[in-house]
Amino acid sequence: MKNAVRKTIMPNVELTCVTTDKFKTGYFSVNLLNQLSAKDASKNALIPSVLRRGCAKYPDMESLAAALNELYGTTIEPVVRTKGEIQCSGFITTFADDKYLPGENDLLERVIGLTGEILLAPVTRGGLLQADYVNSEKENLCDQIRSSLNDKRTYSLVRLKEIMCAEEAFGVDRLGTVAATEKITPIMLTKHYKKILENSEIQMFYCGTADFSRVETAVLHAFSILPRGEADAGIGTQIRLDCGEVKYHTESLDVTQGKLALGFRLGETMYTPDYAAITVFNAIFGGSVTSKLFLNVREKLSLCYFASSSIEKHKGVMLVSSGIEFDKYQEALDEILAQLSAIRSGDITGQELEGAKKYVITTLKASMDSAMALDSFYLGQAVEGLDFGLEEFAAFVERISIEDAVAVAKSVCLDTVYFLKGNQEEAMK
Amino acid sequence: MKRIEYGKIGETVYSETLENGLCCIVVPKKGFSKSYAFFAVNYGGCDRRFALDGYWIDTPAGVAHFLEHKMFDTEGGNALALLSSNGASPNAFTSSGITAYHFECTENFEDNLNVLLSFVSVPYFTKESVDKEQGIIAQEIKMGEDSPSRVVYQNLMKALYANNPIKDSIAGTVESIAEITPETLYHCHKVFYHPVNMVLCATGDLNPEKVCEIARAVLPESPGEIAQRDYGAEESMLPVKSIIEAQMSVSAPLFMLGSKLEPIADGDRHYFRMLMGELACMLLMGPSSPLYARLYSEGLINNRFYSGLSDFPGGVFATAGGESKNPEKVKDEIINEAERISRFGVDISLFNSLKKASIGGFLRSLDSMDNSCYALAEGHFRGYSPFNGLELLESISVEDIQAFIESAFKSERMALSIVKSKT
Structure with a gap:
């Protein structure tokens, strides 16, 4: 890799950095990698949206939005992607580069700090993710899954994948299904959240003016409480080499x-x-x-x-x-x-x-x-x-x-x- | 060339008006592998009635868009294929006010620019190719009819505007495009595609002088005239109807709310009002507003809710939309919240923090080459420089916002468009 630096910075956590002064926007993403499966896809998709509702420090949308405004309109958005049969869920954070903001020199550190808090220190009640947040984000996720129907081109491709790969994980949509989402309870989701936080492989990516060591230091500080247990063994994509009858x-x-x-x-x-x-x-x-x-x-x-x-x-x-x-x-x-x-x-x-x-x-x-x-x-x-x-x-x-x-x-x-x-x-x- | 440094945003803009009246704007970006060129005509879907040699001429809906499709045909073949085989990614679009042709590439920028400028300025249409295009565009129109977000928008325009051509789809209808002949296209090309009615914007690791030189060599020497246009009888501030509904296969009801605002003459004032109006919408119903938090937690909106200002030739409206189980309720809540702010005043700390956020957002928007060029072109046609945005944003006062919210979100100015699901 000529233009990027990738290193393992914590057990099973890799950081890839592209340092460039081309952009006025800094970009940071954190992704938890899990095996795509009908059983867990909706849970993995739901977790970032629930976490984004509030953290211990900013427990509701309004106070969190105000904190983001103060960081010059930083956005921290839930993201769920698939790469083959690996589901990657987490956050994409974009923010103004402090180079163009007079009097600011630690925006990167504050922004990565807030991303870490949202991922690691959610607002809880009795040790559980808040039921009202879980329930309303379940509804939003169901709406979003159903909304693939609105764009018929996307819809036809979603259906094609489902039919073609009915027996394979690849046939599972990145957001899972409405039926699986509806079954999720706050207890189930909290358990699953703790499990993936501890066991998932984590990939982080940064692109902006800062060099690797500045980003690494910021990340290690922001994610110092990240629990790291035994890594999930053997996640990957099964490739089928032949086609049956059409x-x-x-x-x-x-x-x-x-x-x-x-x-x-x-x-x-x-x-x-x-x-x-x-x-x-x-x-x-x-x-x-x-x-x-x-x-x-x-x-x-x-x-x-x-x-x-x-x-x-x-x-x-x-x-x-x-x-x-x-x-x-x-x-x-x-x-x-x-x-x-x-x-x-x-x-x-x-x-x-x-x-x-x-x-x-x-x-x-x-x-x-x-x-x-x-x-x-x-x-x-x-x-x-x-x-x-x-x-x-x-x-x-x-x-x-x-x-x-x-x-x-x-x-x-x-x-x-x-x-x-x-x-x-x-x-x- | 004229050189303006925008120190705060770290950009330098080179511009020159050539002898033939074409304005060239270049924003050099060191170190980028990609270059981008954007060649735009001040002619869009709304420009249907115009004066030529003292006579008023009416054209069917969809000509500007049809013309955009057909411009890629050249006597020697197809410019799209030529640019693509030369490593460029070309494309074009037609909005209500402009038609733009653009490409990005990582090499051969000068050759590609040459091709772009030539095919846009030399029309070549045949009866056969126009007939064939009618089939292709009819398919595009049908695809639009299947798209709930387009239907919800187009219906809102119908409900808001009685006379302005914005009420009709930019692509026209299957019937209106059937009236288009090669003569219609040659005629409209002749009326609008003049250097003086166009702008060329380019960005990337470029030499500004070289860009002007190519434009000089390729484009016609005579500037042409700017045709006078008519967007219909003056609009009242009241909508045609306050509610419009359609039924389609959608997962959840889609809605779009619009509130008619008085148009402002082109220039910095117009740009200031757009920026200020956006900020006012954020304060009233953006993600950090109390209203948003309440509607979201009540399940009346989700994270696809949006709001802002939208303008087109002859009009401007404030809008909000998304998916909702109860769009009427969302509308009522927005009106009530605007009344509350009108009565009790703007939350100053929210105002200050939103201003900070807008400044960050503005800086970041400059990273997108297509956004920057589009903004520069639109600014050129409407008499302002978008790169002054940072100063304008900083100059917005609480009183500006307060006055805007007081006048803009009145129930009698609004129309609500809903697409319900077919059961």
């Missing part, structure tokens, strides 16, 4: 535009994954505006309003998402698969390869200018135990050939086809 699933909702979503597995290429080749293959197929899906399925044939593919590299899954007229289902499906076959048979021009590589490299380099993108990248690297940085990855991409991309395409297999169409009465119109 699953087809159609649903109806009151919509005017249909959504066709396809789930693929990357197959045996995941045995020794070449992430650079996988990323370039995706950019050629459907991950960029010079891709086959964009140029042929959308632009040339006007079959879709949008058609794109994305890769979840930890799990080795590729999802294709498209918006179509209801009666274009078969045509669009055939055409998407035809584009994949074309890549398999080596039908990639030098121009397509170069366009895809440029697109990937530009995206990677642009990530270096965004603290949030850097956080996501390094968290992914930490989860996989990989130690190359963005620049090194860009150099790997540079070396990818047409043959490398074709090899990935040959390994890819279709697992599930999901179609969201309108209600019958709508279709009659």
Whole structure:
């Protein structure tokens, strides 16, 4: 890693630091890593939201908000992400860099201090997380889970993953389910909170003007009461290399535009994954505006309003998402698969390869200018135990050939086809 | 070039108005790998009626947006593909007041800028490509109709405004875009896409002189004219109707509340009012207000609740929205709280701490290249510099806030738009 420093600073706690004076905003995240599971996903998702309601020092939203205002509008927001089948829950803290604030020189320390207090010293009653906070955040979480229905593109992808990976942890949404959330009690949640605080691997990330030692000192001070027990052994992502018979699933909702979503597995290429080749293959197929899906399925044939593919590299899954007229289902499906076959048979021009590589490299380099993108990248690297940085990855991409991309395409297999169409009465119109 | 240093925020802005009237603004950022260019026209979804050679002309809803889609077509192919294959990520959008074309890249900035400036200034439309685009945009419109957040917004505009074109969707309707022909597009391009009616903003590790040089070489020499526009008969401060409802497949009812405010002429005063109004909304109903805490703990709002000021050509309104089991109750509570503050005064310590928070927030907003360029372009068209924001924020007084809250949140000025779930 050229531009980042990563060290273990406490048992099972790693801190990654990117020191740069490019930004006026400082960025800090703390993430508790747990195995994604139907049993615990909602609990892990709920904990940061409950903690964010108040800590011992600032026990309600108003006093906590006032403290954040005093820190020049610092934001400390709950975050729940997945990297493959690892669920990462915690907080993202963003704050003004004290360099631009006359008379301020310890904003970083105060901000990380408050983040630590929210995570470690919640307001409790009788030793339990406050019931009213737990109950109202349960409701909010249920609302948020249900609200995936509001954006039909997201919804179709959530459903696709559920159907495709019904037997795997990957099929579990990062927020879990409404049913699991409703069952959570303050006692259960308090126990689970204590358990993950003690046993979870913790990844922290900082990006801003401060150097590693200043951040490390601030963190060690703020997290000095963090309990550290036996680490959870063996969390990770199970990769399935083969696809069975293709699953087809159609649903109806009151919509005017249909959504066709396809789930693929990357197959045996995941045995020794070449992430650079996988990323370039995706950019050629459907991950960029010079891709086959964009140029042929959308632009040339006007079959879709949008058609794109994305890769979840930890799990080795590729999802294709498209918006179509209801009666274009078969045509669009055939055409998407035809584009994949074309890549398999080596039908990639030098121009397509170069366009895809440029697109990937530009995206990677642009990530270096965004603290949030850097956080996501390094968290992914930490989860996989990989130690190359963005620049090194860009150099790997540079070396990818047409043959490398074709090899990935040959390994890819279709697992599930999901179609969201309108209600019958709508279709009659 | 004119060089202004904004010492407090650590930025330097270079600007120049070229011989052809185009304003170029460059904000150099040392050490960034990414560069960003933003080329905008003072022409948006609301600019539907304008004067040309002494005649008033009406155009269908959706032309500015349609034009934005079609500008990427060039005689030699497609500018989107050209920029992409050159390593840039290009995109464009049409708002109520402006159309903007932009790209970011990490290399070949000058080549890419050349392409951007050329394709936006040279129109190329054919009957065939316009017909095809009608299909694509019709799909986009349908997708919008499936989006509850767009419906809740568009309905609010319909309920608030009787005459201003903001009441219609920027993309138009399937019917209105069917009226668009290549001639409509050539015509509107000719009327609005003049150097004098446009602005070029760029940021990244750049040489400002070089940016101007490229603009000089590529763009037409004649400045053109700024067309006079008409946004309909003057609006009263009362809404068309106070409540509007729709039913869709949503998980929880969505709502958006709007309160009509008097428009202010362009310039620093306008920008000051926008910043001040935002601060007043934070004080009345932002996350650190007593009202927010109460509504949140009663389960009437969740963390997706928002509030603020929104402006467009010819109008401005204060707004609040999100998801709620009982939007009417949220509306009543906001009105009551505004009355309470009007009567008992603003909480001074909350005011001071919110000002601090706004200063931090303002500083941080400058980290986003797209935000900065958008703000600079909009500021140029409306006669102010957004980089003065810090001084303006500091100059806001308690009395300003008090007066704003007293007048802005009156029940008779408000409309409430709700999207309920279909059962």
